[in-house]
Amino acid sequence: MKRAIFLLLALSINLGPFALAELTGGRSALSALTGGEPGDIVRAMTFVASWVWAVFTSVPALVGALVLGAPR
Amino acid sequence: MSTTRRQFLSALGASAAAAALWTPSLSTAFAPRASTLDGDPDDPVIAGLLERQRRLWQPGADRAALERMRRLNPEWDFMGRTFGGLAMLAAVRRKPALADALLPPVDRLLAHTLSELRARGKRHFLLPYGWGFRNPDKQSLFVDGELLALVATREELCGDGRFAEDQAWLAERVRQNMDAGPLGHGESYGNECWAFCNAFAAMGLRVDQRTSARWHEPTVARYLANLPIDEGSGMVHSEYTYDGRPQDGPEGSSLFLVATLLDQVDPGRGRHQYELGRDALLRRFLGFGYAREWAPGVKGIMDVDSGPIVPVFEASTAASGLAILATAAFDDRDNLSALLSSLWATAFPTWDDGALHFAASNAVGDAVMLFGLLRAAHDLGGLA
Secondary structure (H helix, E strand, O other), rough: OOOHHHHHHHHHHHHHHHHHHHHHOHHHHHHHHOOOOOOOHHHHHHHHHHHHHHHHHHHHHHHHHHHHHHOO | HHHHHHHHHHHHHHHHHHHHHHHHHHHHHHOOOHHHOOOOOOOHHHHHHHHHHHHHHOOOOOEEEEHHHHHHHHHHHHHHHHHHHHHHHHHHHHHHHHHHHHHHHHHHHHHHHHHHHHHHHHHHOOOOOOOOOOOOOOOOOHHHHHHHHHHHHHHHOOOOOHHHHHHHHHHHHHHHHHHOOOOOOOOEOOEEEEEEHHHHHHHHHHHHHOOOOOHHHHHHHHHHHHOOOEEEOOEEEEEOOOOOOOEEEEHHHHHHOOOOOOHHHHHHHHHHHHHHHHHEEEEEEOOOEEOOOOOOOOOOOOOOOOEEEEOOOOOOOOHHHHEEEEEEEEOOHHHHHHHHHHHHHHHHOEEEEEEEOOOOOOOOHHHHHHHHHHOOOHHHHHOO
C-alpha cells in the first residue's frame, strides 16, 4: 500500500507538470516560437521545462521505488 | 551518522544508481525505424512529413503557418517551399504511385512562388538588409538558384515543359549572376556570397543542362575552381564578399548542405567536405547526436542561420537539421540514427490527422529533414 502511494506520488510530482503543460497547449505554444502554430512564450517555456523535469526525475524515482524499495 | 541522514544518502545513491542504468539506454527509446533510415516514402514518419507538405499546397489550404514563418524570416518561407517541393518530387521518383497526390501541390507551389517573384521581386523573399548588390543586374542567387533547381528537377521528372519559360528565365539570371562575379560566385545579398546559395545554383545549372539545350559547364567549372576554403580546417567558408574575402568561417548550417550538393556536382570533393565537417562538427552523447555550428575553438555569434545554440553542448538546431540531410545523403547511418533519436526526443513530434510536424522546428526545418530522409539531393545529381 505504501509503495503504491509512493508510486502515485512520484508519478504526479514528476509527470504532472508535463501532463499539465501538454494539456494546456504547450506544444502549440512552442511551435509559435519557431513560426508554427499560435501560442505564447510562457506556455512554451513551461512545456520545455516540464519535459526536462519529467525525463530527468521520473525514471530514477520510479526505478528507485520499484527496484530498491519505497522509503519506510 | 543519524538515521535520517543515512536514509537521505541511501535515496541519493539509489537515484544515482538508477540514473546510471537508464540514462545510457534512453536513446534506444527514440531510435528510428529501419524504414526511416532507408528513406522509404511509406515509412510512417516520412509519410507524415510528406502529408504535412502536401496539405500546405492544397487548394484553399490555410497557409497561416507559412505567413507566421515569413514574419520571422521571409527566407524561411522561401526555403520551406523549395526544400518541400524537392522532397515531394523525390517521393514521386521513389514511388510513382504518389504522383497524383504530390505533383499537383508541387505545381501550385511553383506557380504561386513564381508569380510572387515576378510581381513583387526578390525582396519579397529576403530579409530587409543588404541591398548594395555588386552584380550588374542586382539579382540575388538565394532566390534564383534554389528555384531553378526546383523547376528543373520537376521538368526532369515530368518532361512536359510546363514551366519551360520560367526555367529558361531563372537559368539565365543564375548564369549571369555567377559569370559576372570576380570568382564566378554570385551574391545572395549585397556584397555577400553564400556557399549555400552558390552550391544550390551550381546544382540548378547542372539540372537545367540535363533538361534543356543550354550549356553551363564553364560557369560550373569556374565556381568549382574558386571555392573559398578555410586554410585551418580545409572546410568551405559559409560567407564571403563578392571578391572572395571570408566573412564567416565554416558553419554547420552551411557546410552540411554544401558538402551534400557539392558531391553531386563534383563527386568525391563533396564527400571530403562532409568528412571534415563530420569530424569537426558532429557529436554523439549517450546515443544522441547533434551538430555544432562552429568547430571547437571557433567563436561565432548565434544568429538566424545557426538557430538557438544549446549551451554546454554548443548544439545548433539548424546545423543538426542540415546534418540529418548530409548523413542521409552520404549513407552515414550511425550518425543519422543518432541525430534522428535526438530529433524524436527533443523536437516534440506532433501529429495532426496523419500529418507530422515538429513543434520545436518550423515548416522549413520539417522540409529540410524530409528532403534529407528522401535523399532528394541524389535526384539533383541525376543519380537516383
